[in-house]
Amino acid sequence: GAVVSQHPSRVICKSGTSVKIECRSLDFQATTMFWYRQFPKQSLMLMATSNEGSKATYEQGVEKDKFLINHASLTLSTLTVTSAHPEDSSFYICSARDPTGEGTEAFFGQGTRLTVV
């Protein structure tokens, strides 16, 4: 299947700083990427849909000024957690659909474990 690479896999930052997470589709062009946050009890929450060349679509309750999403090219989307606080500590996962593929499934990155201290 298609490959999605997410970087970094782990990051520790100080409270008040910003952290950028990258999501790349390695062998296909993704016009749409998705960003999820996974809480400790397993549930996967869709944060936003990232569209190449246009503004991201945020889910209800997600602060767009807090979680900045940029999808500048067909193979790269970035999520920046601004002015991070300990409650932002979580596992963030990106995914992308291959528009040329047979199905409608998404392929997932390896995830980024963010710890804010």
Added chain:
Amino acid sequence: GNSVTQMEGPVTLSEEAFLTINCTYTATGYPSLFWYVQYPGEGLQLLLKATKADDKGSNKGFEATYRKETTSFHLEKGSVQVSDSAVYFCALSDDKIIFGKGTRLHILP
């Protein structure tokens, strides 16, 4: 809106036992349905999928059938292994992918 409901875990079974993880969905259209698996510290991997009613997805001994009449997509495996221990997510896809809350599976040797 669309939603996915799957059975709460954790589920603990002995090796070679039969596995069922229930999943039901609510959707306005005709979504595709998926099961994803997540191993500790990793992202999600697609386990199997079905794109229309009565389709059966299968992979690695796991199966699930798209049942439109019962709006279900239950995951089954006839004989589980210790290596199947993971978290399993049921999901549906239309313009975006919606996940169930996940079911943690423990297989005891």
